[in-house]
Amino acid sequence: MSKNRMTYLDYNATTPLCDAAREAMLPYLDRYFGNPSSVHAAGRAARAAIDNARDKLAALLHVRPHEIIFTSGGTEACNLAVLGLVGRLSDRSSGGNHLISNKAEHHAVLNAIEYLEKRENFEVTWLNISEKGIIDLDQLAKAIRPETRLVSIMTGNNETGVIQPLREISHLCRERGVLLHSDMVQSFGKIDIDLSLVDAASFAAHKFYGPKGAGFLFLRSGLSLQPIMFGGAHENERRPGTENVAAIAGMAAAAEWALPDREAEQAREAHLRDALWTSIAQNIPEVKQNGDGTSRLANTLNVSLLGLDSEMLLIALDLEGICASSGSACMVGSVVASHVLLAMGLPIERARSAVRFSLGKWTTADEIERAGNAVQKIVDRLQTR
Structure with missing residues (x-):
């Protein structure tokens, strides 16, 4: 397969680096290489880049610069939020060891909470998820109690x-005085983000056309955070380790680049996504769409091609030059039944036949037509075996 024939429909896994991010990074990979903790001129130049990036992100999100904590990515930001907030807030003598989340979270949150549940004896209420993928608000209202220390619910799901x-x-959380964290890794640049609604939120640069290995945690002013790593006083003693100056500069540049045309771009991607669904559905009667059809990220289409294995489908799509996935890209290349779809109560056969197509700024109508034709061709071939 030649590279110029590749149709990339896996933007929820990662996005290409935009030119603005690349240009912002280059000076800090070459001329301005100083350690931002150093007091000399080279260090001050690096520190200025970090401060500038923090100011840019804060302005874009309408928060204060000191509320932005730089991390190595979304996974660390989620772990820092869950483990850091709970570690500081849980007072076992007062019985404050109750958490609330759901089984459709990204593993960065899911595994952190499971760790607290299994290893630290925290009690966790796992909220029910509807077949459309929405949490049960009535259950959440009933689950919150005086011992509840944190609710963690993602904004936009990475799979559906x-x-x-x-x-x-x-x-519900504010009414009861409970902290709320939201994994917003998939939401930045796709929907309006109002950080006044949450106490903490996680982000990753490579989901909005920035570099891999960079992310940040929004933490509302006045909240204490226990570090989950040790070895320095970086990020106001909340996240130790020498900052990745180039990646941080690139992340801020990507954020500035991605947001201005968000509404028009998301409308374009929604149109292409719906065209892909129409192409697949009108030719393959055994297909089911997974997730709420109205309250959904504009770029994401998750379908189950009933009776077919998603691993076979993905391999066949790859051979046709179509890049798609079966769900989260953080499972080291494995193709297993989606934990998100299982949490929604869907049959395991449907979860095992799920494929996710996720679009981005460089997706074209020709690519969507090509992908739809490829899916039909592959399904016809596999069903005749």
Whole structure:
């Protein structure tokens, strides 16, 4: 397969680096190489880049610069939020060891909470998820109690694109004085983000056309955070380790580049996504769409091609030059039944036949037509075996 024939429909896994990010990074890979903790001129230049990036991100998100904590990516930001907030807030003498989340979270949150549940004896209420992928708000209201220390519910799901009712979730948490963290890794640049609704939120640069290995945690002013790593006083003693100056500069540049045309771009991607669904559905009666059809990220289409194995489908698509996935890209190349779809109560056969197509800024109508034709061709071939 030649590279110029590749159709990339896996933007939820990662995005290409935009020119703005690349240009912002280059000076800090060459001329301005100083350690930002050093007091000399080279160090001050690196520190200025970090401060500038923090100011840019804060302005874009309408928060204060000191509320931005730079991390190595979304996974670390999620772990820092869950483990850091709970570590500081949980007072076993007062019984404050209750957490609330759901089984459709990204593993960065899911595994952190499972660790607290299994290894630190925290009690966890796992909220029910509807067949459309939405949490049960009534159950959340009933689950919150005086011992509840943290609620963690993602904004937009990385596999299905389903958007949770964050405003209603926030109201319930604020009403009861409970902290709310939201994994917003898939949401930046795709929907309006209102950080006044949450106490903490996680982000990753490579999901919005920035570099891999960079992310940040928003932490509301006045909240204490226990570090989950040790070895320095970086990031106001909240995240030790020498900062990745080039990646941080690139992340801020990518954020500035991705946001201005968000509404028009998301409308374009939604149109292409719906065209892909129409192409698949009108030719393959055995297909099912997974997740809420209305409250969903504009770029995401998750379908189950019933009776077919997603691993075979993905291999066949790859041979046709189509890059798609079966869900989260953080499972080291494995293709297993989606934990998100299983959490939604879908049959395991449907979860095992799921494929996710996720679009981005460089997706074209020709690529969508090509992908739809490829899916039909592959399904016809596999079903005749």
